[in-house]
Amino acid sequence: MLRIFSYADEESAFMSHVTRSVSFDAGVQNVVDGILADVAARGDEAVLDYTEKFQGCRPEAFEVSSEEIDTAFAAADPGFRSVLEEAYENIREFHRHEADKSFFYEQGDGVILGQRVTPLERVMLYVPGGKAAYPSSLLMNVAPAKVAGVSEVYVTTPCDAEGKVSEHVLVAAKVAGVDRVFKFGGAQAIAAFAFGTERVPKVDKITGPGNKYVALAKKQVFGHVSIDSIAGPSEVVVIADRTADPEFVVMDMFAQAEHDPDAAAVCITDSVEVAVKVKELAEAMVGKMVRAEVIRQALASNGAVVVTKDMATACEVSNRIAPEHLELHVAEPWSVLPSIRHAGAVFMGSYSCETIGDYFAGPNHTLPTNGTARFFSPLSVRDFVKYTSIISYSAGELRKTGERIAAFADHEGLQAHAEAVRARLRKV
Amino acid sequence: MLRIFSYADEESAFMSHVTRSVSFDAGVQNVVDGILADVAARGDEAVLDYTEKFQGCRPEAFEVSSEEIDTAFAAADPGFRSVLEEAYENIREFHRHEADKSFFYEQGDGVILGQRVTPLERVMLYVPGGKAAYPSSLLMNVAPAKVAGVSEVYVTTPCDAEGKVSEHVLVAAKVAGVDRVFKFGGAQAIAAFAFGTERVPKVDKITGPGNKYVALAKKQVFGHVSIDSIAGPSEVVVIADRTADPEFVVMDMFAQAEHDPDAAAVCITDSVEVAVKVKELAEAMVGKMVRAEVIRQALASNGAVVVTKDMATACEVSNRIAPEHLELHVAEPWSVLPSIRHAGAVFMGSYSCETIGDYFAGPNHTLPTNGTARFFSPLSVRDFVKYTSIISYSAGELRKTGERIAAFADHEGLQAHAEAVRARLRKV
Numbered sequence: 001m002l003r004i005f006s007y008a009d010e011e012s013a014f015m016s017h018v019t020r021s022v023s024f025d026a027g028v029q030n031v032v033d034g035i036l037a038d039v040a041a042r043g044d045e046a047v048l049d050y051t052e053k054f055q056g057c058r059p060e061a062f063e064v065s066s067e068e069i070d071t072a073f074a075a076a077d078p079g080f081r082s083v084l085e086e087a088y089e090n091i092r093e094f095h096r097h098e099a100d101k102s103f104f105y106e107q108g109d110g111v112i113l114g115q116r117v118t119p120l121e122r123v124m125l126y127v128p129g130g131k132a133a134y135p136s137s138l139l140m141n142v143a144p145a146k147v148a149g150v151s152e153v154y155v156t157t158p159c160d161a162e163g164k165v166s167e168h169v170l171v172a173a174k175v176a177g178v179d180r181v182f183k184f185g186g187a188q189a190i191a192a193f194a195f196g197t198e199r200v201p202k203v204d205k206i207t208g209p210g211n212k213y214v215a216l217a218k219k220q221v222f223g224h225v226s227i228d229s230i231a232g233p234s235e236v237v238v239i240a241d242r243t244a245d246p247e248f249v250v251m252d253m254f255a256q257a258e259h260d261p262d263a264a265a266v267c268i269t270d271s272v273e274v275a276v277k278v279k280e281l282a283e284a285m286v287g288k289m290v291r292a293e294v295i296r297q298a299l300a301s302n303g304a305v306v307v308t309k310d311m312a313t314a315c316e317v318s319n320r321i322a323p324e325h326l327e328l329h330v331a332e333p334w335s336v337l338p339s340i341r342h343a344g345a346v347f348m349g350s351y352s353c354e355t356i357g358d359y360f361a362g363p364n365h366t367l368p369t370n371g372t373a374r375f376f377s378p379l380s381v382r383d384f385v386k387y388t389s390i391i392s393y394s395a396g397e398l399r400k401t402g403e404r405i406a407a408f409a410d411h412e413g414l415q416a417h418a419e420a421v422r423a424r425l426r427k428v
Numbered sequence: 429m430l431r432i433f434s435y436a437d438e439e440s441a442f443m444s445h446v447t448r449s450v451s452f453d454a455g456v457q458n459v460v461d462g463i464l465a466d467v468a469a470r471g472d473e474a475v476l477d478y479t480e481k482f483q484g485c486r487p488e489a490f491e492v493s494s495e496e497i498d499t500a501f502a503a504a505d506p507g508f509r510s511v512l513e514e515a516y517e518n519i520r521e522f523h524r525h526e527a528d529k530s531f532f533y534e535q536g537d538g539v540i541l542g543q544r545v546t547p548l549e550r551v552m553l554y555v556p557g558g559k560a561a562y563p564s565s566l567l568m569n570v571a572p573a574k575v576a577g578v579s580e581v582y583v584t585t586p587c588d589a590e591g592k593v594s595e596h597v598l599v600a601a602k603v604a605g606v607d608r609v610f611k612f613g614g615a616q617a618i619a620a621f622a623f624g625t626e627r628v629p630k631v632d633k634i635t636g637p638g639n640k641y642v643a644l645a646k647k648q649v650f651g652h653v654s655i656d657s658i659a660g661p662s663e664v665v666v667i668a669d670r671t672a673d674p675e676f677v678v679m680d681m682f683a684q685a686e687h688d689p690d691a692a693a694v695c696i697t698d699s700v701e702v703a704v705k706v707k708e709l710a711e712a713m714v715g716k717m718v719r720a721e722v723i724r725q726a727l728a729s730n731g732a733v734v735v736t737k738d739m740a741t742a743c744e745v746s747n748r749i750a751p752e753h754l755e756l757h758v759a760e761p762w763s764v765l766p767s768i769r770h771a772g773a774v775f776m777g778s779y780s781c782e783t784i785g786d787y788f789a790g791p792n793h794t795l796p797t798n799g800t801a802r803f804f805s806p807l808s809v810r811d812f813v814k815y816t817s818i819i820s821y822s823a824g825e826l827r828k829t830g831e832r833i834a835a836f837a838d839h840e841g842l843q844a845h846a847e848a849v850r851a852r853l854r855k856v
Binding site: 077079080083084086087090093094097098100103105107111112113115116118120121134135136168204205219222223225226229230245247248251252254255257258259289290291295333334337340341342343344345346347348349350351352353354355356357358359360361362363364367368372373374375376377378380382386387388389390391392393394395398401404405406407408409411412413414415416417418419420421423424427428 | 505507508511512514515518521522525526528531533535539540541543544546548549562563564596632633647650651653654657658673675676679680682683685686687717718719723761762765768769770771772773774775776777778779780781782783784785786787788789790791792795796800801802803804805806808810814815816817818819820821822823826829832833834835836837839840842843844845846847848849851852855856
């Protein structure tokens with residue numbers, strides 16, 4: 001189920017085992033392009049047709065009413081409600097630290113330069129349906145939008161054949177103060193909110209995870225709206241030294257693997273002993289897991305234990321993978337951190353298990369997957385604001401620098417640019 | 429050439445005149461998909477084949493040598509060199525204000541939460557060729573990458589039939605300290621740097637303007653690499669009150685229009701007198717412009733003067749357009765600013781002409797076009813860094829909150845997530 005590699009001897013076999021493609025196949029591409037074009041052309045009717053086809057329901061109401069949301073909230077287990085509320089407050093607290101401020105400064109003779117930060121007006125957060133209807137995803141997407149000051153925060157999540165949506169998602173929507181909850185899923189939902197239809201408002205940004213149809217639809221509508229990064233299957237790398245507890249390592253790999261047969265879980269260690277124990281323990285414990293079959297598939301296809309000659313090499317291997325989640329099960333995680341160059345989130349030490357970050361600690365759990373932590377970032381308040389440059393030039397400074405600026409424009413062969421400056425120079 | 433609309437009477441005619449589509453036609457799509465697939469499959473040979481086809485040259489050297497760059501710099505007009513240097517220092521100064529800091533804070537019993545900001549490692553900045561070979565674009569793309577701390581900053585710009593690239597671009601590359609200058613253009617250049625070839629290194633991010641083939645290629649490789657926003661034709665909105673100088677308004681509209689027949693320039697005013705003067709002056713002055721034909725085409729297709737009943741409505745109209753550049757030719761620009769919700773850059777008052785921002789002031793001139801200022805932002809230092817969450821949980825805090833976190837995971841039906849926490853609880 002879990003193969004042990006020697007990095008020194010099997011580097012390329014290991015790397016090709018853990019590297020996954022980011023491409024979409026032509027079949028998915030055709031389906032998504034068809035749905036996008038159809039929703040753009042036929043609007044609500046197309047959205048309803050696809051919802052009937054994929055969800056088995058043609059809902060009359062596009063939205064969950066506020067009464068339904070209140071009812072779900074009132075009926076929910078009080079313990080669940082209170083942990084959601086506590087988690088949401090932690091998430092908001094973290095994201096408040098991220099918020100950028102507008103700034104300005106003065107330069108030269110009366111010049112003011114600055115940057116203004118303003119919230120997006122309307123955003124849509126996609127929450128997957130079915131078994132993956134995660135209230136935590138809702139909290140993680142809504143919190144940065146709310147901290148940013150977005151005035152209209154919508155959620156959409158696919159309904160079931162009776163037109164109902166997950167009650168857990170509704171409870172989370174209430175906790176997070178979502179403005180409207182829609183009942184659609186799939187590429188048709190992405191299209192509706194990207195283009196706008198008669199009854200679905202066009203939004204400025206679409207965020208949230210989804211299957212490959214949703215992911216590709218988001219990529220295709222990029223430019224019509226903003227999107228967050230494109231989510232692939234989830235992944236964890238655990239760097240373990242000889243002090244690591246193999247049970248913690250195995251359980252965290254299981255927690256990742258239970259999401260999806262495409263999920264990946266890799267343990268990198270400089271200790272052969274730890275490697276062997278992790279493999280043995282994984283085989284011994286998997287039978288106790290509710291989602292044992294998914295875990296077995298994920299670990300066989302995308303799981304690995306790799307042994308490196310030292311911790312420096314372990315960090316290098318992790319950097320090559322650029323994992324979404326990186327756990328440092330090492331004696332001194334803060335002294336390892338400077339060697340880590342690419343990771344969505346780093347979990348420091350044996351008690352920082354990923355589950356805490358997934359639900360509760362505060363940092364966002366929407367993280368760059370599939371090696372994109374080289375260049376993408378966790379979902380943040382920055383995703384829900386836009387920046388505007390402010391340039392206030394003075395007559396005095398124009399008199400000093402104007403002719404040189406005009407000459408620069410002449411060098412680019414743009415005479416009207418130059419003359420726009422000189423028209424002022426003649427009058428100041 | 430320049431039509432005057434009444435917003436009260438012709439709102440929808442005006443809005444449809446100034447609204448442009450963001451779609452790519454199927455012909456462009458097919459060409460770009462073909463080039464991307466070919467470069468992914470055949471690497472350098474494909475890049476050379478397309479360069480021969482489109483530039484008429486099959487360069488032996490992929491890069492401009494540092495000797496060529498030094499020669500171009502030495503041969504350049506000293507005045508041009510010094511204005512480039514001064515502009516570059518202004519641009520860097522502005523972008524230093526943007527740089528985000530890593531942060532951490534402590535919470536509860538020994539918990540540390542934080543966010544680490546680290547530069548991207550390798551980026552490629554596309555500089556268009558031909559008449560649009562703008563050294564200012566190079567400075568504007570390189571400065572935020574350098575301020576961010578990117579260690580390898582590459583530029584690519586299409587060569588001519590002799591295998592040469594613009595000397596102005598080389599001078600700017602020297603001023604900005606670009607690490608390597610490549611000679612390729614078009615979708616084939618985007619593909620080469622997104623996928624990597626034998627002789628072209630894969631990068632983490634691609635930025636910079638380009639024609640529709642370049643823009644679509646960037647969109648298609650999004651996910652393989654990060655990109656900046658997708659650039660459309662440039663546009664300016666001038667809000668003018670009765671105190672505006674019509675000559676300044678007209679010259680700034682010309683400066684925008686001379687870029688491209690697809691460029692847009694719109695004057696919004698609450699003064700019929702200003703509207704009429706702008707139209708008359710534009711017709712009287714266009715003949716003096718070197719690029720008169722481009723200006724005429726752009727203003728006829730995408731230019732307009734629109735009269736609103738008051739300044740509040742003028743701001744509303746501007747917000748509907750969400751322009752790339754917004755100039756406030758009004759008596760009190762700072763009192764108008766709070767009514768502006770969407771713009772890439774705002775130029776305050778009659779002396780803040782766009783040319784100054786294009787070349788010299790400091791804020792980035794790579795701005796969101798085509799109404800995307802609703803959700804996209806100017807190119808910034810934030811484009812050249814990535815963020816990593818840091819979660820350091822303690823045994824003490826885990827003892828307090830662990831069981832509630834595990835119960836949350838149970839609610840999502842993820843047993844291994846819950847048991848990963850409980851495995852720790854049994855041992856702390």
